[in-house]
Amino acid sequence: MDLKVKIGNTEFKNPVWVASGTFGSGKEFEGLTELREIGAVVTKTITLEKREGNRPQRIVETASGLLNSIGLENKGLDHFIEKTYPEAERTGADIIVSIAGSSCDEFLECAEKLSEKVRPKGIELNLSCPNVAHRDTKHKLISQDPVSTENIVKRTRRTTETLLIAKLTPNVTDITEIARAAEAGGADAVALVNTYMGMAVDAFSAKPVLGNVFGGLSGPAIKPLALKSVWDVYNSINIPIIGIGGIMTGEDVAEFILCGADAVQTGTVNLVDPSSHGRILKEFREFLNRKGASSPIELKGKLAAGL
Amino acid sequence: MDQKKIKSQKTAIISNERVAKGHFVMRLESQEIASGACPGQFVTVKAGRDATDPLLRIPLGIHKIGQKDFSLLYKVVGRGTRTLSRFVKDESVDVLGPLGNGFPLEGGPVPGKSKVVIVSGGHGVAPLFALAEYLRETRPQTKIKFLMGACTAEEVLCVKELEEMGISVGIATDDGTRGCRGFVTGLMEEEIKEKPARIFACGPRAMLAEVARIAEREKISASVSLDAYMACGIGACLGCALKTEEGYKLVCKDGPVFEAGEVLWKEAVQARQSCGCE
Numbered sequence: 001m002d003l004k005v006k007i008g009n010t011e012f013k014n015p016v017w018v019a020s021g022t023f024g025s026g027k028e029f030e031g032l033t034e035l036r037e038i039g040a041v042v043t044k045t046i047t048l049e050k051r052e053g054n055r056p057q058r059i060v061e062t063a064s065g066l067l068n069s070i071g072l073e074n075k076g077l078d079h080f081i082e083k084t085y086p087e088a089e090r091t092g093a094d095i096i097v098s099i100a101g102s103s104c105d106e107f108l109e110c111a112e113k114l115s116e117k118v119r120p121k122g123i124e125l126n127l128s129c130p131n132v133a134h135r136d137t138k139h140k141l142i143s144q145d146p147v148s149t150e151n152i153v154k155r156t157r158r159t160t161e162t163l164l165i166a167k168l169t170p171n172v173t174d175i176t177e178i179a180r181a182a183e184a185g186g187a188d189a190v191a192l193v194n195t196y197m198g199m200a201v202d203a204f205s206a207k208p209v210l211g212n213v214f215g216g217l218s219g220p221a222i223k224p225l226a227l228k229s230v231w232d233v234y235n236s237i238n239i240p241i242i243g244i245g246g247i248m249t250g251e252d253v254a255e256f257i258l259c260g261a262d263a264v265q266t267g268t269v270n271l272v273d274p275s276s277h278g279r280i281l282k283e284f285r286e287f288l289n290r291k292g293a294s295s296p297i298e299l300k301g302k303l304a305a306g307l
Numbered sequence: 308m309d310q311k312k313i314k315s316q317k318t319a320i321i322s323n324e325r326v327a328k329g330h331f332v333m334r335l336e337s338q339e340i341a342s343g344a345c346p347g348q349f350v351t352v353k354a355g356r357d358a359t360d361p362l363l364r365i366p367l368g369i370h371k372i373g374q375k376d377f378s379l380l381y382k383v384v385g386r387g388t389r390t391l392s393r394f395v396k397d398e399s400v401d402v403l404g405p406l407g408n409g410f411p412l413e414g415g416p417v418p419g420k421s422k423v424v425i426v427s428g429g430h431g432v433a434p435l436f437a438l439a440e441y442l443r444e445t446r447p448q449t450k451i452k453f454l455m456g457a458c459t460a461e462e463v464l465c466v467k468e469l470e471e472m473g474i475s476v477g478i479a480t481d482d483g484t485r486g487c488r489g490f491v492t493g494l495m496e497e498e499i500k501e502k503p504a505r506i507f508a509c510g511p512r513a514m515l516a517e518v519a520r521i522a523e524r525e526k527i528s529a530s531v532s533l534d535a536y537m538a539c540g541i542g543a544c545l546g547c548a549l550k551t552e553e554g555y556k557l558v559c560k561d562g563p564v565f566e567a568g569e570v571l572w573k574e575a576v577q578a579r580q581s582c583g584c585e
Contacts, residue, residue, distance in 0.1 A: 022543065023543055024542065024544075028541050028543040030310065031311060052555060053548060055574070056535075057579070058548055061387075063360055064359040064360045065362065070546065073545050073548070211578060219359070219362055221359075268538075271363065271539040274315055274539065
């Protein structure tokens with residue numbers, strides 16, 4: 001069976017990737033899962049300058065979900081290029097680098113330097129971290145604003161030939177409008193969804209559980225919401241979709257692909273079970289076998305809706 | 308943390324017994340994890356293999372380290388530990404570990420003939436028991452004083468076992484139902500008049516902050532083991548951040564044992580209080 005998928009002009013060994021922020025640089029999982037078998041490792045988002053991150057408490061479990069407010073803690077672009085990336089590359093994994101910025105220029109500088117110095121397999125623009133503020137839009141998140149989204153994608157596109165993926169927030173009235181803006185800006189693909197903004201409250205102390213008051217919800221709790229976003233976007237754009245949201249099994253992977261995704265990223269499950277990738281890939285392969293499909297693309301968008 | 312020693316495996320439950328009100332000891336069979344573990348390290352346990360609720364693994368300090376097995380002492384505090392308490396002999400749980408860095412023992416922090424004071428609060432006794440056992444075996448001449456704090460007599464754990472090892476135990480309870488009435492840090496003040504080479508402590512953050520304050524005042528080195536809400540346990544998610552003098556460190560990867568002097572205690576205590584844990 002051929003699991004290869006093509007996103008833009010870039011080929012990946014399979015459609016099961018791991019999501020930014022849930023897998024470190026990949027090195028943390030060495031020995032726990034076969035890193036060379038991962039479709040792509042999307043590394044923890046980096047920013048131009050070092051960021052300390054949000055004040056603890058940063059995570060809390062909710063019903064079948066995980067609420068986090070890490071706040072993009074990272075050591076900055078230079079440290080990433082000199083130390084983290086070479087280490088990650090040595091694991092043999094295919095790497096997509098996730099970047100963010102508090103302004104458009106920061107995205108550009110990150111993208112430019114990365115394409116020049118480390119040449120990753122792709123760059124994912126994190127336009128949707130719920131835990132940081134941005135300067136170039138009146139909205140809380142860039143990807144809540146179609147104009148900013150298109151602008152950042154367009155300008156980044158001009159600085160790099162590397163595969164460019166725009167990661168979008170679901171915290172919008174109409175995600176298809178944002179996806180169309182990313183497509184118009186020249187993104188090779190869109191990745192959706194990032195986390196849903198949420199809160200956890202401790203009634204006894206009458207305080208929010210998270211130090212940052214709110215955070216982003218991920219995990220199986222959000223899978224039905226994410227599937228709908230992927231399905232809606234699939235019916236609105238022509239570029240590939242990377243589906244994300246609560247994937248725990250190979251069958252979940254199939255559900256996203258049926259809704260129109262070309263590939264998926266697993267997230268929270270990596271934190272629950274560091275060796276989950278191998279299992280999920282195996283389950284997905286078995287699912288295709290059972291369905292008599294010879295490649296993932298045969299399932300793409302084949303949801304029998306309205307029939 | 309030695310990443311090469313971390314195993315992710317299904318382990319058989321040898322026993323899972325209630326040892327005191329709300330407290331359980333789960334003994335698990337795994338030569339790989341037991342042989343790679345040091346006192347002060349922890350594992351994470353997935354209670355309910357395919358369950359999405361509870362979702363995350365539970366981080367638990369290693370309580371006893373055997374040749375082919377190890378034990379976890381835990382208190383039922385939420386859905387995860389409640390689920391864990393219902394597992395029985397011959398069932399299995401997924402375990403990831405050993406994780407984190409243990410207590411500093413090699414290279415001289417505890418010379419052979421010296422004295423050490425161990426201070427536990429509540430189920431903080433869990434990893435300190437492994438430490439006491441290790442010190443007893445490897446440093447027979449070291450004087451070990453184990454001070455134990457608990458809310459009430461029913462929650463005083465492991466005293467008999469420690470005394471059988473020849474370790475002297477001091478007890479303080481909040482309600483005075485066993486030992487002295489008051490905080491264990493009061494007992495510690497008395498005990499360190501004969502200066503120890505090092506204090507080892509594990510318990511609620513407010514207690515550890517007090518241990519740290521006294522240790523600094525008396526210029527005694529102290530190692531403290533902290534707990535934290537945690538997701539991955541291997542340094543990937545950055546969820547268990549702890550503010551230190553050198554910025555944020557991770558409880559899972561840089562800890563769970565820290566030098567008392569490096570932790571910014573006001574922030575550490577506040578982060579835990581805002582979630583209503585303590």
